[in-house]
Amino acid sequence: MIPEHDVIIVGAxxxxxxxxxxAAAAGLDILGIEAGDDVGGTWYWNRYPGxxxxxxSIDYSFSFDDDLQREWRWSERYATQPEILRYLNHVADRFDVRRHYRFGERLSAASWNEPEQRWDVRTESGFEASARWLVMATGGLSKPQLPxxxxxxxxxxxxxxxxxWPEDPVDLSGRRVAVIGTGSSGVQTIPLIAREAAELTVYQRSANYSVPAFNRMLDDEEWQRQQKELPRRRELSWSGAAGSPGRATPHPSRRPTSRSVPRCSRRAGRAAACSSPRPSRG
Known part of the structure; x- marks a missing residue:
């Protein structure tokens, strides 16, 4: 018999x-499906140098729980992939998220069952399940594309x-390397590969605009200042015009107020820093 759930969430x-x-705070029966072996999404897969x-960093974090925001100490102004992955693992541990997930499972099919008014899903391993709601939390960077x-x-x-990128370090010392593309990931990885490779050639179709990142380590004084600014930063993030995405309901553990609108990490937008654009799946 196919197991039934309230909601199936694809992606971790x-x-x-x-x-x-x-969904767990609302008391729903959840099944999570994730192709990777652990949580992290883009930050699990994108391990390339740079x-x-x-x-x-302080804005690239969940804001639905004040204690969560204050207990995690970012080390740099613009966080690296390993640090962001550690943060997501911390969130998963803190809210006991993994117990809901089947890891190493890639969704292969999902269809709407009209008579039952439910979603039927199947993974590449043949596992099947059903749910009233299906949440595709796969993002826009989930399918690698080879040129x-x-x-x-x-x-x-x-x-x-x-x-x-392979999980184990890749030794490029003494090798001739060609990098195709100067998008976000190209801009990030080229300087690091250039330090190691014997010869580096970059192939670029279109020039990519970038500016200095002015990244730096966050000392205690600056971190404390950022913590004090959290309410104002959150307000500014959500005081824009109509059409701002993701206006979700506050976490049930927080008493709703006119300003307690949570915000997930901001993934949309254009690369704005030479050494710190978002990773690319393409």
Missing amino acids: GFAGLYSTIH ARCDVE DLAGRDTFTGTVLQTSA
């Missing part, structure tokens, strides 16, 4: 964790992709 990145935490966020280049399939050298 920022959106998946946020959805799971709120991967870093282009939003200030369609002549000779790609006959190239005998090592091919690496920023969106599926």
Whole structure:
């Protein structure tokens, strides 16, 4: 018999964790499905050299729980991939998110069952389940794309992709390296590869605009100042015009007020810093 749930959430990145935490607080029966072996989403897969966020660390975090925001201490103005992944693991531990998930499962099909008014899903392993609601927390960076280049399939050298970088360190010392593309991930990884490789050639179709990041370590004084500014930063983030995405309900553990609108991490927008754009899955 196919197991039935209230909600199935696909993905365990920022959106998946946020959805799971709120669904659990509402008392719903949840099934999470995640292709990776643990939480993290984009930040689980994008391990390439230089991967870093282009939003200030204190803003690139959940704001539905004040205690959570204050207990996590970011070390840099723009956090690196390992630090962001540690943060997401901390969130998963704090709210016991993993117990709802089946990791290492990739969704292969989802169909609406009209007579039952439910979603039926199936994974590549053959696992099946059903739910009243289906939340696709897969994001816009979840499917790696290899460029369609002549000779790609006959190239005998090592091919690496920023969106599926090996978990173990890659030794490029003494090697000739070609980087194709100067988008966010290209801008981030080129300087680090250049330090190690014997020769580096960059292939660029279109110039990418970037500015200095002015990244720095956060000392205690600046961190304390940022903590005091949290209410104002949150207010400014949500005082924009109509159409701002993601106006969700406050966490049930917090008493709702006119300003207690939570916000997930900000993924949309353009790369704005030379050394700190968001990672790319493409």
